[in-house]
Amino acid sequence: MRKTSKSSDRQKEIFQFIKAFLLEKGYPPSVREIGEAVGLKSSSTVHSYLSRLEANGMIKRDPTKPRAIDILDERPWRQNVPVPMLIGIHKGAALFDEKNFSDVYSFPQELLATHKKTYLVRMPDDGLREAGIAEGDFLFITPQEFANDFDLVVAEVDRRSTVRYFRQDQKGTYLLKSREEEAEPCPSVVTVLARVISVYHKI
Numbered sequence: 001m002r003k004t005s006k007s008s009d010r011q012k013e014i015f016q017f018i019k020a021f022l023l024e025k026g027y028p029p030s031v032r033e034i035g036e037a038v039g040l041k042s043s044s045t046v047h048s049y050l051s052r053l054e055a056n057g058m059i060k061r062d063p064t065k066p067r068a069i070d071i072l073d074e075r076p077w078r079q080n081v082p083v084p085m086l087i088g089i090h091k092g093a094a095l096f097d098e099k100n101f102s103d104v105y106s107f108p109q110e111l112l113a114t115h116k117k118t119y120l121v122r123m124p125d126d127g128l129r130e131a132g133i134a135e136g137d138f139l140f141i142t143p144q145e146f147a148n149d150f151d152l153v154v155a156e157v158d159r160r161s162t163v164r165y166f167r168q169d170q171k172g173t174y175l176l177k178s179r180e181e182e183a184e185p186c187p188s189v190v191t192v193l194a195r196v197i198s199v200y201h202k203i
């Protein structure tokens with residue numbers, strides 16, 4: 001793309017839209033959203049402008065992710081990160097598939113207290129009421145395939161997913177309804193999918 005006054009103006013327009021979107025939403029826009037905002041129907045044309053902005057050192061992109069755009073001279077989203085809301089708890093990789101997203105929210109990074117990718121999901125049942133977690137409470141979770149004793153986890157057992165406290169010893173693996181519960185080891189294979197890092201409890 002040959003640099004002209006018109007193309008330079010369009011670059012600025014796209015750059016300002018990305019910045020405004022980040023400030024409002026807390027996460028970057030998609031190529032489609034950029035095109036709709038500045039009147040470009042061709043996604044390849046949008047990509048060309050983004051490549052020009054990247055070459056000029058104004059943005060940085062991750063080609064493996066559809067919304068990975070960083071503004072290099074400023075960081076208007078520094079205090080906020082995108083947190084997708086999951087439709088429900090499903091087994092395996094499908095849990096974090098975009099098809100399982102119902103919406104994306106913006107939260108302050110310091111409140112999440114982690115730099116790991118974080119998701120929101122509602123507590124699916126009333127099995128943790130003894131621990132003060134009710135059905136419908138919001139759980140902040142991060143993908144994780146291991147757990148330490150008494151971590152609150154999303155785990156898969158017998159092709160079903162649940163949220164319970166994890167414990168393991170020489171006898172086997174336990175999924176508990178509270179830290180104090182005494183229970184028999186789980187007879188089936190337990191696959192840890194995520195760790196709960198925070199709970200939003202409605203009162």
